Amino acid sequence: MLASAWADFQANLWLYLSMPITSGLVGYATNVLAIKMMFYPKDFIGKPPLFGWQGVVPRKAEKMAGIACDTLVPNLVTEREVFERLDPDRVAEELEGPVLELVDQLIDEIMSEFEPTIWETIPLRIRDMMVRRAQQDSPEVVAEIMDQIKDSIDQVFDLKRMVTSTLTEDKSLINKVFLETGRDEFVFIGRSGFYFGCIFGLFQMIGWTFYKGDFQLPLFGLLVGYLTNFIALRMIFRPQLPKKFGPLTIQGLFHKRQKEVARDYARLIADEIVTPRKILEAVLTGVHSDRVFTLIARNVQRAIDEQAGFARPFVALAVGSRKYIQMKQTAVDRLVKRLPETLHVVDNYAKEAMDIASILSSRLERLSPPAFEKMLRPAFQEDEWMLIAVGAALGFCVGVGQLIVFKAIAVTPAMTGAAAVLGLG
Template sequence: MPDYIIQILLFASIPISGGLVGWGTNIMAIKMTFYPIEFVGIKPIGWQGIIPSKAKKMAVKSVDMLTTKLLKIEERFELVKPERIAMEMGPSLNKLARQITDEVMQAQAPTIWNSTPRFVKNQIYENITKELPQLVVQMMNDIKDNIDELLDLKTIGVNALTKNKALLNDMFIRCGKEEFKFIEKSGLYFGIPFGLVQMCIAVYYVNVLGTGTPWWLLPVFGLVIGYATNWLALKLIFEPLYPRKYLFGLFEFQGLFIKRQPEVAVEYAKIVSGNILTTERLFEFMVRGPGATRLAEIVRDNLEKSIETTISSTRGLVKWVVSDKQLEVIQNIAVYRFMQELPISIRDTFAYAEEALDMENMLEEKMAGLTEKEFEGFLRPVFQEDEWILILVGAVLGMVAGILQYLVLFQ
């Protein structure tokens, strides 16, 4: 092959490789933003994805928007109807009441209880179950009145995201998927023009100055391409915040992420309602979190009142079965057993609670209604936290690619 053809091919390879370097470095920079989830290497040498390495900080920033701009838990719980909760829990509570009644009576007066006529037992069961709906209604009203003490959405959200770094990654990846694709492709779009400039400089050195391609040209431009493509891509994702016209009004542009607000709102609402603020997680926090003591007080106070009312209404039936002292013991045991079993019974209400709270639709609507500035604050922290690292990674990878390109093609 003639030398001039080889020279043309070498020069032509510069913009092509410039595009590939920009594309490859951007892909690598995005991957390094999220992976690996856990640190790989021997500290201090090694790497952990930028997001997982700052999991607590990222989670706090993400949840801040949720709790300050999108969701007020007391407003959502106002939509939960205590009467409906009582209806949902009815079958399991009735069964539980009979079971606990049999347990405590067998424990305190087994002989007499076993010989008690069935109609008397049934009357006692009936009197007990009559009290249960009112018990649940009153208990739910007390829970709603004290919901701020029982639930801390910020803690729930931060704990969910820091304990599950893959979920934190997934939230940002799913909400920003189009932007991350753009960053990857932009390396190719911007890399080729930079490569053309690089090619012109190389042609000047070879054909005008006659010195050959300088050794520094490809590494320096590789660094510039890696840096500039990442920087430009990040700018175009978030800026301009509002639609702006260019080229004498012929072309309008708005930050790519900002423009996708309605679409992102749908994805975000699904993730938060389905993986973070689930009904089960809210309930788990109430029974095991800092507010568990207060919840136990609410449940115990209502149980004691209800059981006391029930015993008073059935005293005529049971006075010949147990003594007053035994009734006091029975009351204490019944409260204890109900406290044990109630968390299981309340799970019957989860389907209704999800329907009533309607987290997904509410979050979607609220997020879609944020101002552009407020909305930018959701994804922007992913890059702001260590934006310089993301850009620097692209620059260093670009320089390394430039060195390899020089060694392979021009040595």
């Protein structure tokens, strides 16, 4: 028996040696496929609900975004903390040029629209004086509005809602969050699939040398597809804390990289999600924007009334109080509509002042292992069984293919003797 097995092995050396390589490739392919299935395609392809596929993360974007947001808000950063770092006077200073230009445009635009005749007959010197007078107090009004927004930030801005809606609406972005956070881990999953697959393939080779049961190759293929995924996931997240085994110190790969992940994750959040532009747009156009609009309207209308005292002979008395009120409301509406674009000039200052990346990075580094694991683990946990099952099924199919090839080769003259001894001929 042993002699026949050895003769068979020598006669078909390359065939046997292909087993570990094939098994390694199966392990690699199934692991990489599982990763791809987590994130792609971004939109459902096929015939819903049973036939087709959509990446696990995009399909459950809202839940994934909620989990990611729970890690950030309010555990790591709050609305008040973000805005407390902004200096209203500095914001007014940054906005001075664009706001003065906007005031000039609005006065000319509204007067030309409501009372073109009167506006055209007013001497240019007087018109310029009216504009300069209106512009004079603009920075002060901006600073006052900023102060009032800061005082009521909890009522006018929902950071968690902003983060969740941003991630939910942009499936590419939520994919990016997980892909960049677990960049090294995903590479490890693919490579480990090959290494572990090769190891399993060696056992497969030894087993096939001495016993050529029809079930053996498909079973090994299934086990390779299943175990390579399972083992890789365990090695990424376990153990959470370093453990010594003799001279070796073992720790889950993701936890070992906590400082590096914290830095990259914080940079991504600060650059793509919690940006000054998105924050200001959320304040001005979000679910609580009506409160902000009321606050801005009250301040702007008051400023207009204070300035109109100077120009009343040319404006209020000439156009009538009703039209004057309508003009004020139009001015406020157009001001608020153009504010998001105007406010973008403060992006650089706001990003530097808020310093979201540094805040998040330092706090993420101090997260407990269970809390830190929640940053990446949800991407694997959702439908993990399905991903592993697909890997196992693919491995099984490759094993069946191997069996067909090996059976075909078993009838060649080189293997006839061994096949007869083993009852395969």
